[in-house]
Each structure stands twice: as C-alpha cells, then as structure tokens.
Amino acid sequence: xxxxxxxxxxxxxxxxxxxxxxxxxxxxxxxxxxxxxxxxxxxxxxxxxxxxxxxxxxxxxxxxxxxxxxxxxxxxxxxxxxxxxxxxxxxxxxxxxxxxxxxxxxxxxxxxxxxxxxxxxxxxxxxxxxxxxxxxxxxxxxxxxxxxxxxxxxxxxxxxxxxxxxxxxxxxxxxxxxxxxxxxxxxxxxxxxxxxxxxxxxxxxxxxxxxxxxxxxxxxxxxxxxxxxxxxxxxxxx
Amino acid sequence: xxxxxxxxxxxxxxxxxxxxxxxxxxxxxxxxxxxxxxxxxxxxxxxxxxxxxxxxxxxxxxxxxxxxxxxxxxxxxxxxxxxxxxxxxxxxxxxxxxxxxxxxxxxxxxxxxxxxxxxxxxxxxxxxxxxxxxxxxxxxxxxxxxxxxxxxxxxxxxxxxxxxxxxxxxxxxxxxxxxxxxxxxxxxxxxxxxxxxxxxxxxxxxxxxxxxxxx
Numbered sequence: 513x514x515x516x517x518x519x520x521x522x523x524x525x526x527x528x529x530x531x532x533x534x535x536x537x538x539x540x541x542x543x544x545x546x547x548x549x550x551x552x553x554x555x556x557x558x559x560x561x562x563x564x565x566x567x568x569x570x571x572x573x574x575x576x577x578x579x580x581x582x583x584x585x586x587x588x589x590x591x592x593x594x595x596x597x598x599x600x601x602x603x604x605x606x607x608x609x610x611x612x613x614x615x616x617x618x619x620x621x622x623x624x625x626x627x628x629x630x631x632x633x634x635x636x637x638x639x640x641x642x643x644x645x646x647x648x649x650x651x652x653x654x655x656x657x658x659x660x661x662x663x664x665x666x667x668x669x670x671x672x673x674x675x676x677x678x679x680x681x682x683x684x685x686x687x688x689x690x691x692x693x694x695x696x697x698x699x700x701x702x703x704x705x706x707x708x709x710x711x712x713x714x715x716x717x718x719x720x721x722x723x724x725x726x727x728x729x730x731x732x733x734x735x736x737x738x739x740x741x742x743x744x745x746x747x748x749x750x
Numbered sequence: 751x752x753x754x755x756x757x758x759x760x761x762x763x764x765x766x767x768x769x770x771x772x773x774x775x776x777x778x779x780x781x782x783x784x785x786x787x788x789x790x791x792x793x794x795x796x797x798x799x800x801x802x803x804x805x806x807x808x809x810x811x812x813x814x815x816x817x818x819x820x821x822x823x824x825x826x827x828x829x830x831x832x833x834x835x836x837x838x839x840x841x842x843x844x845x846x847x848x849x850x851x852x853x854x855x856x857x858x859x860x861x862x863x864x865x866x867x868x869x870x871x872x873x874x875x876x877x878x879x880x881x882x883x884x885x886x887x888x889x890x891x892x893x894x895x896x897x898x899x900x901x902x903x904x905x906x907x908x909x910x911x912x913x914x915x916x917x918x919x920x921x922x923x924x925x926x927x928x929x930x931x932x933x934x935x936x937x938x939x940x941x942x943x944x945x946x947x948x949x950x951x952x953x954x955x956x957x958x959x960x961x962x963x964x965x
Contacts (some may be wrong), residue, residue, distance in 0.1 A: 527796070548844075560892050566811075566853025569913055571862045575851075576911035586875075588858030599910060605821070605851055607812025610834060650834060650893040654812045664907040667823035701816055739862045 517717045522549075523628075527637035527696040531556050532717070534747075536691075537595070538685045539716040542659050546680040547711035548700040549625030549658040550608055550634045552582065553591040554692040559647060563589045565604045565654035571735045575664065577602040577656065579734035582688075582739055589746055590739045591691045593729035596684040599677050601661040605654060606670075608634030609701045618708040621681060631708045637696035645692060648711075658683055660700040672702040686720045686729075688743050753825045754926050755842035757783060757961050764960040770953030771942035773877040775885055777802055778934045781963030783841070785927040786938070790900045790954035792918035794941040796854040796874045797902040799829060799837045802933035805888050807831045809852040811897040821907055823899060824846040829928070832896070837934060842927035845920045849905040852915070853927065854878065854898050855943050864945040874898075877939035900941075901926050903948070915948050 514537075521543065522528055532538060540549055555561035564586040572581055579597040582590040614620075614633045621631040638652055661676035699709040729736055758764075763782075768774045770793065778784045786795050801807040813830040815821050823829075824847055834950045853859075854874035861869045875895065882890045902920040907913055940956050943949060 564853065564859075566851060566897055567856070567859045567862070570852050570861060570905075570915070573913050574911060575907045575913045584859070584862065586856065586858065588856070588861050605812060606816050607810070612834065648806075650806050652832065654897055661912070663909060664821055665909065668820040668907070670819050670821060702819075735862050738866055741866065742858075742861060 514718045514721065517719065519714060519716040521712050521714050522697050523712050524697050525632050527632065527641050529641040531690065531692050532687050532688050535685055535720045537718045537720045538687065539682050539718070540658055541682040541714040541716070542677045542679065543642045543712045543714050545571065545677060545711070546674065546709060547659045547677060547713050548697065548703070548709070549697045550656060550698060550711055551656045552638060552653065552694045554586070554645070554647070555585065556690055556692045559645065559651070561585045562651065563591060563654055563655070568604065572733055574669065576661070577604055580728045582729050583735045584739060585655070588739060589742045591690040592685040594683060595686045595728060596636050598681045599659055599683060601615070602678060602683065603657040603662045603700070605658045606657060606662055606701055607654060608638065609698055610635045611703060614708070632696070632698055634696050634698040634701070637698055638694055641694040657700050659684070662702055670702065673702060674703070678701045688740065689746065705718065751825050752844055752846055753842050754844060755785065757965055759959065761961060761965065762960050764961040766958045767955050768938065768940045768958065769955050770940050771877070772898035772940055773870055773881040774938045774940070774958055775881045776936055776958070778930045778960055779963065780930055780933050780937050783927060783929050783961040783965050784838070784936065785925050785959040786901050787923065787957040787959070788845070788920045789922065789957055791922040792920055792949045793954045793956055794903045794943065794949065795900055795956050796939040796941055797899045797911040798878070798896065798937040799836070800849065800890065800894070800935040800937070801831060802935050805890055805935060808837070808894060809899070810897050811836060811847065811899070814850060821851060823850055829899070836931040837902070838928040838930050840926060840928045845926060846900055846926045847904055847919055848926060849900040849903040850897070852900050852903060852905045854939060855941065858943060862944050868945060871944060872942040873939050878937060881937055915946065918948055
C-alpha cells in the first residue's frame with residue numbers, strides 16, 4: 513500500500529465532488545456499516561463522456577459490481593477499476609432517492625428547521641454538484657450505489673439487502689483516466705429503514721501501483737483487456 | 751404475463767416499417783396507443799421516450815425498475831421519466847419480457863464486447879446521434895441519450911448477480927403495445943447488431959403502429 517495522500521470523512525446525507533487524476537486509488541470505507549455512496553463519473557476533458565451502467569454490466573456479464581470489475585464510459589473506456597472489495601456486491605441500477613421519495617418515507621426536514629440535520633436526497637445532490645461543472649438534469653445517468661445490494665429473483669423482483677456492508681468494509685477504485693467524480697452519501701432508494709439512514713463514509717487517496725500482468729481487473733475477462741487497451745490508445749497522444 | 755391487443759390493424763392512424771439499422775422518430779399523443787411489432791422475430795427495438803413538451807424530461811430506466819420493484823418490463827409496467835412522471839403504460843404484450851438494463855449498442859462498446867476492429871460497424875447509438883442531428887429543432891443532443899428500453903430482448907439476471915443475453919422469447923409477429931400518458935417523442939433505433947447471437951446475426955425490420963385516443 514502506498515503513502516496516504518489525503519483522507520477525510522463525508523458525513524451521511526451530504527454531497528461532494530472532485531477531479532481525480534489517472535493513477536490514483538480512491539478507497540471508500542463504510543465507517544459504521546450500512547453506508548450508501550451514490551457516484552457518477554465524467555471525463556473532465558469532454559463532459560459528454562460519462563459513466564454508462566448498461567455498458568459496464570453487459571461488457572462484463574454481471575449485474576453487480578465487485579473486485580475485478582471495470583467501470584466503463586459510454587466511449588468504451590474505463591474510468592476506474594475495482595482492485596479490492598471487502599463487500600462483494602455494489603448496485604448500479606437503482607438510481608437515487610428524490611425529494612418526494614425522502615418526504616414520503618422519512619418526512620420533511622428542512623434546513624430552516626433542522627440546519628445540517630436536514631434530509632437531502634441523491635437526485636438533488638447530483639444536480640448541485642453537477643451544476644458546478646455546467647452539468648444539469650440532462651447529464652444524469654444510472655449511478656453506482658457503493659455498499660448497497662439489490663438482489664433479483666427469477667421473476668425479476670428486487671430485494672434490498674440491509675446487511676450487505678458492515679463497519680470497516682471498503683472498496684478500492686483505481687482510476688485509469690482523469691475523472692470528474694460526483695458523489696453523495698444519501699440513502700439507497702430502496703432502503704426500508706424506519707429512520708432516514710445517515711451513514712458516514714471515510715475516503716482516502718493513494719498513488720496506484722503500476723498495473724502488472726496478473727492484475728485482477730485486466731484478467732477478469734477479455735472485455736476488460738480490450739477496454740483498458742482503449743484507455744492506452746486514448747492516452748497515446750496526451 | 752401475455753395479453754393480446756383488441757385493436758384492429760386496419761384502424762391504425764399510422765403505420766411504418768423500419769428496416770434494421772434505421773431510426774424512427776415520431777410523436778405519440780396523450781391517450782394514443784403505440785405498438786411495436788417484431789416482424790421476423792428476435793429483433794431489438796432500442797427505444798427512448800421524451801416528453802414532447804419538455805424534451806429534457808426523458809425515459810428513466812432506473813426510476814422505472816425501482817418504482818415497479820422489478821427489472822423486467824411487461825403488461826402493466828409504467829414507464830417513468832427522469833422527473834418520476836408516467837410516460838406510458840404497457841397494455842398488451844405477446845412476448846412476456848423486455849429489457850431495460852442492457853442499453854443500446856455503440857461502436858465504442860462493440861470494441862470492448864467483441865473485438866477492437868468492430869469500431870467502424872454500425873450501432874444503435876450512431877442511429878440515435880443521426881436522428882437528433884437531423885431533427886435539431888428539438889434541441890436534443892448526445893446529452894439527452896439516456897438508458898433505453900430494448901423491446902423484445904431477454905436479459906436474465908441471476909440471483910448471484912450474473913447477467914446473460916439469453917435466446918429471445920420473442921418471435922415473428924409478436925408485439926408490445928403501450929398507451930401514452932403524455933405527449934411523447936419516440937425515438938427508436940432498430941438495432942443493426944451483427945455480432946450478437948441473440949438475433950442469429952440477422953437484424954430484421956420492425957413495424958410501428960399508432961391508434962387514436964380511445965381506440
């Protein structure tokens with residue numbers, strides 16, 4: 513493990529964004545258990561290139577995200593690779609909470625009345641963070657929900673697993689290209705908890721080790737080898 | 751669940767056949783019924799919906815599956831927008847299951863899925879881009895190409911989190927029908943995919959029909 517460059521805690525029910533350089537590892541840590549981190553990715557050099565959940569799933573014949581998986585843009589390139597994961601299942605099809613959904617399930621807590629204990633939702637959080645880069649509602653897409661699991665039965669019915677992630681669980685993302693990251697720590701939209709879940713997440717940045725021939729993501733499937741080759745081509749000319 | 755339509759083809763206001771590899775962009779008004787026919791079987795109709803009055807509001811796969819707590823589309827499915835409004839409801843279906851997780855093929859994703867040299871082969875997202883460029887009075891661009899529905903596609907999810915492109919449950923002449931809950935712009939790429947065994951490497955035409963409100 514390389515030197516820790518930066519770490520901080522994002523409280524539950526809040527949002528943030530940053531641009532991360534290629535060759536950086538982001539570790540997300542579920543501090544207290546039961547966290548959810550909504551996340552979207554964009555290419556800062558071309559904001560029209562963005563995370564594409566359908567391509568990510570079908571390129572790797574998977575419904576869940578875990579170690580070995582790459583997260584693809586709509587341009588056939590890899591934003592980041594999951595090089596370690598103690599959880600085993602992260603969701604990328606259920607989207608976000610909305611203001612109406614939070615109000616219906618957990619009531620309304622305004623900033624006027626509750627200050628920082630107000631109840632934010634994932635959709636508005638992405639609109640706020642995206643707006644800082646000129647992105648709007650047209651630019652939102654299916655996001656990742658780190659630490660959250662929604663299983664699917666034979667008939668297609670979806671079930672949220674409240675015990676998927678525990679205190680200390682973490683996932684490591686190695687960025688394969690410069691990436692604008694929007695994130696929030698609002699609850700997963702299918703979380704049935706009685707009270708608004710407010711789980712904090714610790715995040716850490718380190719420099720990535722060079723990719724080796726036995727890399728877990730490179731070797732997970734032939735598709736990833738081709739996706740990472742697309743990244744190599746993209747970076748050929750700077 | 752399978753459910754046949756009671757509508758007569760002869761009574762349709764509009765009929766069009768779209769060859770594989772072409773797009774279809776058309777308005778469907780509130781209350782009108784819209785049918786897509788899989789003419790020769792196991793074709794994929796990659797479909798996007800926009801609110802005709804506010805086209806930045808568009809079909810949302812995530813909101814749709816979450817609201818119905820099911821990943822597959824069929825009779826009774828309400829197709830939701832990015833603002834959480836119902837855009838259309840599926841009212842008849844002789845196929846039984848449609849996919850909204852697999853997205854549309856692209857030249858770029860073809861390089862990953864099949865081989866790097868597939869990058870010049872025709873793909874659905876090229877059809878979408880051409881359609882929006884040729885109808886730029888709508889003000890829609892690549893920003894507005896969201897995650898679509900793949901009518902007639904069967905993409906089963908397993909309980910342990912796998913995803914497969916299974917042989918189609920569709921067949922020649924099977925169809926899906928929906929009633930518009932708002933004035934819609936419907937954009938379909940009739941898939942030109944030559945790399946996927948799900949259509950036996952043989953993309954085929956689809957037919958679109960529209961009936962008036964109360965039909």
